[in-house]
Amino acid sequence: MEKQTVTIYDVAREAAVSMATVSRVVNGNPNVKPATRKKVLAVIERLDYRPNAVARGLASKRSTTVGVIIPDVTNIYFASLARGIDDIAMMYKYNIILTNSDDAGEQEVNVLNTLMAKQVDGVIFMGNHIDDKLRAEFKRAKAPVVLAGTVDPEGDTPSVNIDYAAAVEEAVTNLIKRGHKKIALALGSLSQSINAEYRLKGYKRALNKAKLPYDDSLVYEAGYSYDAGIKLQPVIADSGATAVFVGDDEMAAGIINASMESGIDVPNDLEVITSNNTIVTQITRPAITSITQPLYDIGAVAMRMLTKLMNDKELDEKTVTLPYGIVRRASTKTAE
Amino acid sequence: MEKQTVTIYDVAREAAVSMATVSRVVNGNPNVKPATRKKVLAVIERLDYRPNAVARGLASKRSTTVGVIIPDVTNIYFASLARGIDDIAMMYKYNIILTNSDDAGEQEVNVLNTLMAKQVDGVIFMGNHIDDKLRAEFKRAKAPVVLAGTVDPEGDTPSVNIDYAAAVEEAVTNLIKRGHKKIALALGSLSQSINAEYRLKGYKRALNKAKLPYDDSLVYEAGYSYDAGIKLQPVIADSGATAVFVGDDEMAAGIINASMESGIDVPNDLEVITSNNTIVTQITRPAITSITQPLYDIGAVAMRMLTKLMNDKELDEKTVTLPYGIVRRASTKTAE
DNA sequence: ATACTAATTGAAATCGCTTTCATGAAAATA
DNA sequence: TATTTTCATGAAAGCGATTTCAATTAGTAT
DSSP, X not given: OOOXXXXXXXXXXXXXXXXXXXXXXXXXXXXXXXXXXXXXXXXXXXXXXXXXXXXXHXXXXXXXXXXXXXXXXXXXXXXXXXXXXXXXXXXXXXXXXXXXXXXXXXXXXXXXXXXXXXXXXXXXXXXXXXXHHHHHHHHHOSSOEEEESOOOTTOOSOEEEXXXXXXXXXXXXXXXXXXXXXEEEEESOTTSHIIIIIIHHHHHHHHXXXXXXOOGGGEEEOOSSHHHHHHHHHHHHHHTOSEEEESOHHHHHHHHHHHHHXXXXXXXXXXXXXXXXXXXXXXXXXXXXXXXXXXXXXXXXXXXXHHHHHTTOOOSOSEEXXXXXXXXXXXXXXXX | OOOOOOOHHHHHHHHTSOHHHHHHHHTTOSOSOHHHHHHHHHHHHHHTOOOOHHHHHHHHSOOSEEEEEESOTTOHHHHHHHHHHHHHHHHTTOEEEEEEOTTOHHHHHHHHHHHHHTTOSEEEEOOSOOOHHHHHHHHHOSSOEEEESOOOTTOOSOEEEEOHHHHHHHHHXXXXXXXXXXXXXXXXXXXXXXXXIIIHHHHHHHHHHTTXXXXXXXXXXXXXXXXXXXXXXHHHHHHTOSEEEESOHHHHXXXXXXXXXXXXXXXXXXXXXXXXXXTHHHHSSSOOEEEEOOHHHHHHHHHHHHHHHHXXXXXXXXXXXXXXXXXXXXXXXXXX
C-alpha cells in the first residue's frame, strides 16, 4: 500500500476552486480574496497537502536548489565555508546539493554537469585550482557560478576570498622583523594557483622588501596533512631555517610535534606560523600563531552573491576580498 | 540572450525518431535497433543534449537524490560519515541534498519535510537524539529513512552504528584493570540517548563487573568542545578521579591540555580515553588513546542500505553494528 | 441605473521527460 | 507460404505544478 500523495488537484476539488487559485494561495499571490484563501488553506491543512517541488521546478524553471562543489567535506577549512553557504541558503529558502570533487579536474567537470542536469539555480565552487576546461564549463553553464575560498587568477568568475598574498607577506614580514634570515615556506602543490600565484608571491614580496635573498630550496611542496608535516620537519631542520610559514594547520601541527620531539624547540629554535586558524592551532603545544580567515563569512558572502545573480541582479563587486587577521600564539616569539 | 536549452523533442526531430525512442537510448533501454541508437547518439552529441533531471524526476517519480540531515558539517565526526555517504551515493548515481539541523528538533522536522517536498528518494539522518515527533515523521514519510551513527532505542528505523555501550565498557574495564577506582565520565548532554542509553550503561556495566560503586558525581554533562574540556578539567581534578573516559575528542584535548598546564600529568596522574579517533587524538601531547570507529564505513553502509530500501529490496538486518577498536596512545599507561 | 475599472477566478497550455499500449515489420515456426 | 512470435517504434497520456489570458464578479464613478 503505497502512501497516497495529495496533489494540487485534490485540493482544488475539495475546496471547489481551480488549481490556479490553489497555486496562488500556496505561493502567497495577493490576488486572492481573503475568504477564498482561508477556505483553501483549510483544505490544505485538512488534506495535509505538500506541494511537489519537482513539479514546481519543472513548471517554474527554478529548483530553489544550488549546487555546492567541495573538494572534501571532511576538510574542516572547506566544511566551514560550506556551513556558511548552507546557513545563508536556508535563509533564502534554497537547498544545497553537496558533492565532493576530491579536487580532481575531471571529477569537477562531471559533478558540475550533473548539477546542471539537476537544474540547480546556481553553483558555488570550492577547489584548489581552476583549469581552462573548468573555466569553460563555468561559462557554458546557464546557471551562475561563484567561487568561495577559491582563487582564479584569470578571474572573471565572481569570487570571495581573503588577500592571501598580503596575509603571507605580513606574516613573513613579522618573522623577518624578529631577525630571521632563513624562512621556510611549506605549502601544498605549487600547481595550485593559491600557492603559486598568491602565497609564494606574498612570501617573495616580504623578502624583497627586506632585501633578503630568495632561495627556492626553502620552499617545500608537501601534502596538506599531519603526516606530511611530520615527514617534512627533518628537511626543514636540515635547511637551517629558523622560521617557517605553513599553508595548512595540520601540516603545521606535524612540523611542531616532530620538531619538539627531535629537540628543536618551538618557538626558540623554530618559529611557526600557519594559515587557517582551525581548532588544531589551539590544541597543539605550543599553540600555533595563525592567519585568521572569516571562513564562515566567505561561504556566507559567496551565497549572498549567488542569490543576487540568480535573481538577475548586478553585483556590486565581482571579486570580494574579506579582511584577514593574524592571531599570535606560542609558536612565535613576541616582537622585540 | 538566455541560453537555449535543447530538449528531448529537438533530438527526436533531428534524428527523425520519436521522443520515446530518444528516451530509450538515453536510458539504455535495450529495445532499440543498434543503427537507430547510433543515429540518436550522434544527434545527442551534435546538439549537446543533456536530459533535464527535473522533468525526468517528475515523469518517473524518482529524483535520484537523497536527503542527508547532519547536525553540523563542520563537526568532523559527522562530516566523515557524510563523506562515506556521498561516495556510495555517487557510485549509485545519486546526489545528496545536505542540510544542517543543529541538532534542533524543530529544525530537524522542518528540513525533513522540505526534503520530502523535493521528492528525495530516501533520507539518511544523523543526529544525537530522536524524539517522538521525529520518529512519527519518519514513519509518515513515503521515502525510506536510515540512521547513520545515530541510535534510536525505540528503533524500528534501520540504522548503522557501533556498539557504543560495549566500547565504553571495554575502555573503562581497561582502566579498572590498571587499578583505577575513581573513573570519571565526561559526556555531552544526558538527554541524548547515545549518552544516557549507551555510554552510561557501558560505564556502569564495567563498574558492576568489577564490583566498583557507581558514583554519579563522577559523571559530567558538558558540551562537546575544546573549551568545555578546559572548563571541566578542574572539576575532574577536584573529584579525585584518576582516569576519565571522554565522549568527544576535542573535549578530551581540552582536558589534557588543561591538566598538563596545571601540573597534573597525563597519563601518570590522570589517564584519558576518548571516543572518536579523529586527527585531534594524534596531535595532542600526549596523544590520546581512543575508541576507533569506522566512520566512513558507517556512512557508506547506511547509504548502501538506503539504496536497497529505495529499490524495494529487503534488508538483511535492520540494525547494523560495525566493529569498533581501541587504539592505545600515550594518554594511557601500558597494561601492567 | 449605466458604464467603466479593478479585483478575482478558471481554463488550458506548458514545462521536458517516462511509460503504456498499439502497430507494423521482421524473424521464427509450422 | 501461412501463422506466430518477437522486435522496434511511435502516439499519446500522464507526472504535478505554474502561468497566461480571458471571463466573471465586484466596486466605483457618472
